[in-house]
Amino acid sequence: MRFRTDDRAVTVQIGTVLLFGVLIVLLSTYQATVVPQQNEEVEFNHNQQVQGELQDLRDELLRTAATDSGGSASVALGTRYPERALFVNPAPPSGTLRTTPPSNATVGNATAVGETGDYWNGSDRNFSTRGVTYAPVYHEYRRAPTTVYENGALYNRFESANRTLAGQRLVRGNRISLVALNGSLAESGSATESVDVRPVSAATRTVTVENESADENVTVVVPTNRGAEEWTDLLAEELDEDEDDPERRVTAVEDATTTDGANAVRLVLEPGTYELELAKVGVGSDVSGVDAHYVTTVRGDSETVRAGGEQRVVVEVRDRYNNPVSGARVNVSDPDDPVTPERTETDAEGRATFVYRAPDDPGPKTVAFNISDDPEPREEATVDLFVDGDDGDGDDGADRTYDVEWTDAVGDGLDCDDGHDRCTLDADEGTTVDLTANVTEDGDPVSNSTVDYALNRSDFGDLSPTEGVTDAGENGTTLDVPAENGTVKAYAASGDDVDPITIHVERSGGGPSEQGLRPVESAGVTSGTQLTFTVENTGSESVTVTDFAVDAGGVDASRLNNGDSDELGILRATQPGFANRDGPGNSPTSRFDADGTTYALAAEGSEAVLEPSDDDVTVDFRGFDADLGDLEFADSAADADVTVTLTLDDGTERAIHFRQS
Structure with a gap:
């Protein structure tokens, strides 16, 4: 029996092979053209x-x-x-x-x-x-x-x-x-x-x-x-x-x-x-540090001091970039100069403080301080002083028997006994007390006598000044206390006598203050076209700084513009804050007016939060259009050239005053 051949399926096989070939060509084309284009877009x-x-x-x-x-x-x-x-x-x-x-x-x-x-x-x-x-x-x-x-x-x-x-x-x-x-x-x-x-x-x-x-x-x-x-x-x-x-x-x-x-x-x-x-x-790695490179004077140069009196001298050690160096050793160049201490180390602000005790012989005097055993000129700073031999009655009272008494105390919310031994201060009405001391000898007022002021606790108040000279027997100082419950004693001393006054601070609403902010005057002030100072939280709760204002009309500065950088930085706080007028939506010519205008930190940057443990917070304003000169803290708005106002989240305002020294 014979079978016939049948080739009817050949066409299907050929079609399958051709379709597979077309698919391979399409896939290859996609791999060669589309995938690179997509990858280029990713890159x-x-x-x-x-x-x-x-x-x-x-x-x-x-x-x-x-x-x-x-x-x-x-x-x-x-x-x-x-x-x-x-x-x-x-x-x-x-x-x-x-x-x-x-x-x-x-x-x-x-x-x-x-x-x-x-x-x-x-x-x-x-x-x-x-x-x-x-x-x-x-x-x-x-x-x-x-x-x-x-x-x-x-x-x-x-x-x-x-x-x-x-x-x-x-x-x-x-x-x-x-x-x-x-x-x-x-x-x-x-x-x-x-x-x-x-x-x-x-x-x-x-x-x-x-x-x-x-x-x-x-x-x-x-x-x-x-x-x-x-x-x-x-x-x-x-x-x-x-x-x-x-x-x-x-x-x-x-x-x-x-x-x-x-x-x-x-x-x-x-x-x-x-x-x-x-x-x-x-x-990255291999970051090198900086060392003390030069020393410059901050306070005390060209001052006049009475014979037998004292003058505080402050120098600052800086690195090659003009910035302060902490922990640097500073020496008195001539150990025979009447300066104490003979050597010390700079603080966190790069500053070292000395006290010059004027000799009895009047005339110009020079004291030098160095940061090297064999100093180059940049490593030594010289302070010129003039000792005035005319001290009035010829005695500053250091070894005299005087009677010292607090004779007056004035402040909003203050109530004192007749002898000015004890006072009560309502901190909701005021936190500043103006104190007056009287120095007598045998009942007669003593002029040109040095009076030293001090507190029994430095954590609950500041005195400014801490030293003065009597005029017709009187001299005064100002006490600033935090707005919280507590007690502090202030002392006035001259000759061999000391008189204390006890001031009990309380809030009329009772309980401790929840909001407290004050400057740390001992940290000093840095100024020029910038203004830098230190504040601390003295309350029992966190403090949020929500607004700020600067009034620099007393030094003819009218605005702040620090370009792309922040005009205000509140640094070393638990939550640092800043203000920058060149932020989103602002033009490069935007500025903050320094005429007392209030600005909200939330709108200009970010608010700052200070916890009760924040006691070394830097407030740094930069970009003033005029040199502020050498500023120091002032007692009140009346004698201030520059005033900074910080608003807290409970609505209270803290005004901090500065004057040209």
Whole structure:
């Protein structure tokens, strides 16, 4: 039996093979064209994200330099492609974040007055600094830029051009701000890295400098891979080649090299006075610290003191960046000088306090203080004093038998007995008491007698002043107490007699104060175009600072404008606060008026919260349009040149007064 052949299924087989071939071609085409396009979009979006994160890092570097408070910023070095069931992705994109080699920035031809002029004497001052770069490794986005931070500016570096992401902060009007970056950072891969930023020398001091001579302008040289033409564009709002615009101070931008041979630009500033602000921050490893570099006088220079009297002398030790150094040893250069102690260490504000006891012989006197066994001129500060031999009746009362009595006490809410031995103060009506002491000898008033004032507890009140000289037997001091229940004794002493007065403080509503805020006068005041002082929470509950106002009419300052940086920082609090007029929605020319106008912190930045344990909180105003001079705490608004008012969340206001010393 024979069977016939049958080829009817051949067409189906051929069709299946052809369809499979078409599918393979389509899949290959998708893998070769669509997948790379999608991956390129992923890489581009990642690059945009990294640029934003580097902007955050740049802002964190500048914030840390200004506030002395560290922080961190995260940078995603790479990213991942979406999961694909049928298609293949290459290895995840990666990137490298690293610091550039160190090079010197230089400030030249800048001179300062006083003891600070021993350091800022016109010589070139070099400050080692670095930049930060991020270089991506992408598979499809072939012309991705390298993003660079240097000298406060952030930009993208392409093969043929650069594009600025964040502008320069070196020169703004008459302010020079240089933030040196220190440390070593080298991170590669696809993960997200957290970059910790540490303050090494925060810009808590501003030094006034000017050009060394009429033909030697102040110059600033910074290392950069961008040429003078690009920096001219960066400085467009500051450039004044014809020197006819008082708001613009840069006369020229020139290509240059640093002291170690790196590419740089030189900014030439027109003749005049500048506020120099320097800082050093660290990232990564190998961050170096700062040491005591020079010493300058703060108080006591050019004072007149009576023969046999005392004069407090305060010096400040600073690092190369003009900022205070704590724990530095300061010596009296000549051990035979009548100064105590012979040596001491600086406090948290970098200051050391001495007492000069004037000899009996009148005339000019000089006392020197140093921070080195073999001091250079910058390491030694000299105080000139004049001893006045005319002390009235010729006796300051140190060894005389006197009668000292408190004769008057005045204050809102104060009730005293007839002898001024005990008083009760209603803190809801007032927390200030004006005290008057009387010094007599055999019933007769004694003039030119030194009276010392003190409290039995420093945690419950402040006296100002703590020393005075009688006129017709009388002298006075002012006591400020916290608005809470408690008792304090104030003493007046002269000769061999002491008289106490007991003041019992109570709230008419009963119970301890829940809201308490007062200045720490012993911490002193830093002023110039800034105003920095210390406050503490003296209550039993947390304090929230909600509003602030500044009235600087007594020194002809009318506004605060600190550019991109905060005009107000409330630092070292449990929750720090700040105010910044260049925040979202505000123009670069926005400002805070210094005429007593009240501003809400929540609207201008963030509110500050102080817990009862917060006893060393820094209040820092920056960017005044006039020099405030040397300020000290004042007793009342009547003799104040500057008043700061802080409003608390219970609606109470705390006015803090300052006057020019």
